[in-house]
Amino acid sequence: MALRTLISEERIQTRIREIAAQIDTDYPEGTLYLVCILKGACFFLADLARAVRRDTYLDFMSISSYGKEKTSSGEVKIIKDLDISLEGADVLIVEDIIDTGITLNYLTALLKTRRPKSVRVAALLDKTSRRVRPVDAAYVGFEIPDEFVVGYGLDFAEKYRNLREVCVLEPE
Ligand code: IMP
Ligand code: MG
Numbered sequence: 001m002a003l004r005t006l007i008s009e010e011r012i013q014t015r016i017r018e019i020a021a022q023i024d025t026d027y028p029e030g031t032l033y034l035v036c037i038l039k040g041a042c043f044f045l046a047d048l049a050r051a052v053r054r055d056t057y058l059d060f061m062s063i064s065s066y067g068k069e070k071t072s073s074g075e076v077k078i079i080k081d082l083d084i085s086l087e088g089a090d091v092l093i094v095e096d097i098i099d100t101g102i103t104l105n106y107l108t109a110l111l112k113t114r115r116p117k118s119v120r121v122a123a124l125l126d127k128t129s130r131r132v133r134p135v136d137a138a139y140v141g142f143e144i145p146d147e148f149v150v151g152y153g154l155d156f157a158e159k160y161r162n163l164r165e166v167c168v169l170e171p172e
Contacts, residue, residue, distance in 0.1 A: 003160075003167040006149060007142055012124070012166065013047065015141045019122065020051030022139065023092070031055040033089040035082065035111070037103070038062040039161065040096030043153045044124045044141075048094060059084050063103065076106040086114040096153050097125040098135050105133035125149065125166065142166075 023032070034056050036045035049056055062080035091111055098104055104121055111119050122139035129146050147170075150156050151163030160167070 001156075001169050002172050003150070003163070004170060005165050006144065006147075006168050007152075007166040009164040012141070012152060012164075016044070016047050016124075017051050019139045019141065020048060020053075023048075023122075024053050026138075027054065027090055030090060031057055033057045033059065033084070033086060033091045033116075035091055035093045036060045037093065037095045037107070038080070040153045040155065041094045041124070043161075044096060044122075045094045048122065057084060057089075061107070063107070076103055086111060086116040089116045091116045091119045092139075093119065093121045095121065095123045097127065097149070098123045098137060098140075099127050099130050101131045101133035101135040104135040104137070108135070124152070125154075 032052065032054055034045060034049055036042060036058065038060050049058060059082045060080065061078065061082055064077035064079055093104065093107060093111065095104060108119055108121060120138040121135060123137050124141040126137065126140045126143045127146055128143055147168045149166050150160035150169050151165055151167045153161055155161045156169055
């Protein structure tokens with residue numbers, strides 16, 4: 001398999017600073033609860049959290065990756081839940097990529113049941129053409145075509161997460 005750079009490290013970092021500035025103007029005073037969806041969003045969370053200029057709480061959630069057939073039910077299994085309460089909180093879910101939308105459609109609804117003040121989504125990447133469930137993402141880094149991408153947290157069988165850019169994985 002060969003890697004073709006789709007989004008360079010510089011473009012990722014520039015876009016994250018833009019999103020962070022937008023977040024700083026959008027939210028009222030107070031602590032922003034950043035909820036990172038493991039493992040793919042770990043670098044996005046790390047860079048975004050340090051780019052915003054406000055108080056944040058960080059927490060992590062791990063969910064199962066069912067086979068694609070099984071996801072059609074829209075069920076997502078929580079492997080590790082949050083440690084902190086979201087009651088009264090401004091919550092921003094930080095995710096690597098929106099593909100079918102099943103994961104974020106489910107998680108947004110789930111976190112809204114925990115009585116937060118607000119719930120929004122920040123996703124680094126968005127494959128809009130693949131959507132089967134609606135996701136209203138307030139912050140999107142890049143819309144990308146329907147190609148399998150790795151790097152900057154995204155993996156193929158756990159590999160390539162530590163690449164500094166987002167690459168398309170393609171046959172030689
Ligand atoms: P969704 O529920 O179909 O939106 O799936 C989102 C999840 O699928 C992401 O959090 C990723 O873990 C995974 N995923 C979707 N597309 C890709 C890709 O191109 N590369 C790596 N992982 C992907
Ligand atoms: Mg993921």
